[in-house]
Amino acid sequence: MCQKKYIDDFTVLQTRRVTHDYVIIDLQHPSQLPDIRPGQFVQVKVEDRPNVFLRRPISVHDADKNQGILRLLVQEVGEGTRWMGQLEPGQKLNLVYPLGNSFPMPKTDRVLLVGGGCGIAPLLFLGKELRKHGIKPRFLMGARSAAHLIDMSEYRELGDVYVTTEDGSEGTKGFVIHHPVMKTDKPDFDVIYTCGPEPMMKVLAKYAANHHLDCHVSLENSMACGIGACLCCVTATQQGNKCTCIDGPVFDSKDLKW
Amino acid sequence: MVNLSVDLNGLQLKNPVMTASGTYGYGEEYNDFYDINQLGGIIVKGTTLNHREGNAYPRMAETPMGMLNAVGLQNKGVEYFATTINPRISHFTTNVLVNVSGSTIEEYVATAERIASLPNIPGIELNISCPNVKEGGMAFGTSCPSAVAVVEAVRQVFPRHLMVKLSPNVTNIVEIAKGVEGAGADSVSLINTLLGMAIDAEKQRPMLSTITGGLSGPAVKPVALRMVWQVAREVKIPVVGLGGISNATDAIEFILAGASAIQVGTANFVDPMVCVKIIDGIRDYMIRHQVNDIKELVGALRC
Numbered sequence A: 001m002c003q004k005k006y007i008d009d010f011t012v013l014q015t016r017r018v019t020h021d022y023v024i025i026d027l028q029h030p031s032q033l034p035d036i037r038p039g040q041f042v043q044v045k046v047e048d049r050p051n052v053f054l055r056r057p058i059s060v061h062d063a064d065k066n067q068g069i070l071r072l073l074v075q076e077v078g079e080g081t082r083w084m085g086q087l088e089p090g091q092k093l094n095l096v097y098p099l100g101n102s103f104p105m106p107k108t109d110r111v112l113l114v115g116g117g118c119g120i121a122p123l124l125f126l127g128k129e130l131r132k133h134g135i136k137p138r139f140l141m142g143a144r145s146a147a148h149l150i151d152m153s154e155y156r157e158l159g160d161v162y163v164t165t166e167d168g169s170e171g172t173k174g175f176v177i178h179h180p181v182m183k184t185d186k187p188d189f190d191v192i193y194t195c196g197p198e199p200m201m202k203v204l205a206k207y208a209a210n211h212h213l214d215c216h217v218s219l220e221n222s223m224a225c226g227i228g229a230c231l232c233c234v235t236a237t238q239q240g241n242k243c244t245c246i247d248g249p250v251f252d253s254k255d256l257k258w
Numbered sequence B: 001m002v003n004l005s006v007d008l009n010g011l012q013l014k015n016p017v018m019t020a021s022g023t024y025g026y027g028e029e030y031n032d033f034y035d036i037n038q039l040g041g042i043i044v045k046g047t048t049l050n051h052r053e054g055n056a057y058p059r060m061a062e063t064p065m066g067m068l069n070a071v072g073l074q075n076k077g078v079e080y081f082a083t084t085i086n087p088r089i090s091h092f093t094t095n096v097l098v099n100v101s102g103s104t105i106e107e108y109v110a111t112a113e114r115i116a117s118l119p120n121i122p123g124i125e126l127n128i129s130c131p132n133v134k135e136g137g138m139a140f141g142t143s144c145p146s147a148v149a150v151v152e153a154v155r156q157v158f159p160r161h162l163m164v165k166l167s168p169n170v171t172n173i174v175e176i177a178k179g180v181e182g183a184g185a186d187s188v189s190l191i192n193t194l195l196g197m198a199i200d201a202e203k204q205r206p207m208l209s210t211i212t213g214g215l216s217g218p219a220v221k222p223v224a225l226r227m228v229w230q231v232a233r234e235v236k237i238p239v240v241g242l243g244g245i246s247n248a249t250d251a252i253e254f255i256l257a258g259a260s261a262i263q264v265g266t267a268n269f270v271d272p273m274v275c276v277k278i279i280d281g282i283r284d285y286m287i288r289h290q291v292n293d294i295k296e297l298v299g300a301l302r303c
């Protein structure tokens, strides 16, 4: 928790559009990246946008420590994220990082990673880390339609990928909870890691409780400082209000007052 | 060499830049980015007699050039501060002031008394102006008799620097400033947040769980500057100016309006390095304007 935080200008290597509203941004660190763990995030400074005052929290999608490269997956939902989508190679991006806790490594090798919307962002990095620990992850990704799904090939290299879409244009029709992998009395996984819309994560937390599984959820509460100084980002836990930015963003679902 | 040091009615600051309560945690959060002992002082989180959970999420809403907050004084109480947090931060050599809040005069007094027993804390900032708690808080700061009563009571038990933080949510801030000066305040700081509100039109709901909250950031600066100017002309004790300060020019403006020192709040969220930049910028300004001592700039506005 007491990991040292940095503030640095990164250089944009490329901004790649992967769907009509998702981009992947590759960033080059000026020297050597510190250790960054899956689930951690950065606070992005948006420049020259008078309506965007505060920094924007974005998860680490991937990090290559040796090359000093940080990758973000950004869904354009408003002025700040749309500005990120327009970043050109060579432009500077000021980040405060690495922030927050991280996904704990499991004691079992039967894990399911469930992502919805931009919540899939931290799961790639998590999947890679699990592979380093000899665990083959499985992914369950939910999206509105096929057009909202990013290319899954990088995830497929790590493990099986299941997909649900609300309109049935790809994979199983419905929400993640409707996928056959979930529709069994005896799930063949022991731990769920999830990031995405809160209603989805709440359903998964309940599912985990019913089936006596561990469930680690990554919250996306709105933030001001991102470093534990303002107490704006709290979530109610069994131990009282906790900051999503330093005590989270990853919480054991049993600790949350959901 | 220009002289940046400030004698704030006995409290010695190495420069006029302090950090505002509730925006800078306990200082530790920023010590990763720079040595916070470079600052004139830091004012730690609002502290109350007993543990407070604060308000429900959402507690924050971004607004044009600013933000609303409704944290509601979440803190673990003064005893926890004294026994757990203070030992952790007592190695800081900069001035660490504790922002003290309460719902009753007795609570303010008991909290101040406990802080008085901590020799490394050179002063308190009495928060009679928090808009985010239902009882007390701002109520003390919006009526002159109650502001005077709480300051007089705390003065009895707190022998070191007593800074009183004023609310902008009043008709006549000068009257209250003069009242707390008479009651024994060593300095006044202003402004706390302005009561405001934000609505999500699509959802037809308030953005904050508490519906209303406190506005801070550049959006409040003109109001803060006006109040600092009005108060500084009418009181003899030093004035500490804050509200929207984001760079050295903003800081200089407050000093010209009559502030002897300034605090930086919300700007720390946008740029964690901003305080260091402000100190450097004030020094540059003084060199550029051939000012040897920062005191020469205090209230030097030419009208």
Ligand SMILES: Cc1cc2nc3c(=O)[nH]c(=O)nc-3n(C[C@H](O)[C@H](O)[C@H](O)COP(=O)(O)OP(=O)(O)OC[C@H]3O[C@@H](n4cnc5c(N)ncnc54)[C@H](O)[C@@H]3O)c2cc1C
Pocket (backbone or CB within 6 Å): A041, A052, A056, A057, A058, A059, A060, A073, A074, A075, A076, A077, A078, A079, A080, A081, A082, A118, A121, A122, A219, A220, A221, A222, A223, A249
């Ligand atoms: C720890 C963390 C990690 C995140 N990781 C990613 C990521 O990897 N990729 C990504 O694309 N996004 C991520 N987000 C969400 C991202 O921070 C927001 O989408 C972004 O701040 C929106 O900024 P904007 O200026 O584009 O939109 P705004 O104009 O600020 O908002 C547009 C709309 O989105 C809503 N909104 C904004 N922020 C949030 C929020 N935190 N929760 C719910 N609704 C919100 C607003 O109410 C508004 O309706 C993360 C958030 C957190 C807290």
Ligand SMILES: Cc1cc2nc3c(=O)[nH]c(=O)nc-3n(C[C@H](O)[C@H](O)[C@H](O)COP(=O)(O)O)c2cc1C
Pocket (backbone or CB within 6 Å): A230, A231, A232, B020, B021, B022, B023, B045, B046, B047, B069, B071, B073, B099, B127, B130, B165, B191, B192, B193, B215, B216, B217, B218, B220, B242, B243, B244, B245, B263, B264, B265, B266, B267
């Ligand atoms: C998140 C947040 C929490 C705050 N908490 C406190 C507090 O506990 N006590 C207090 O006196 N002021 C508190 N304030 C008010 C600030 O100290 C300051 O008066 C105000 O934000 C105006 O300055 P700024 O525009 O530089 O932020 C808080 C402000 C913010 C944004």
Ligand code: FES
Pocket (backbone or CB within 6 Å): A222, A223, A224, A225, A226, A227, A228, A229, A230, A231, A232, A233, A234, A243, A244, A245, A246
């Ligand atoms: S965002 Fe400020 S404490 Fe979490």
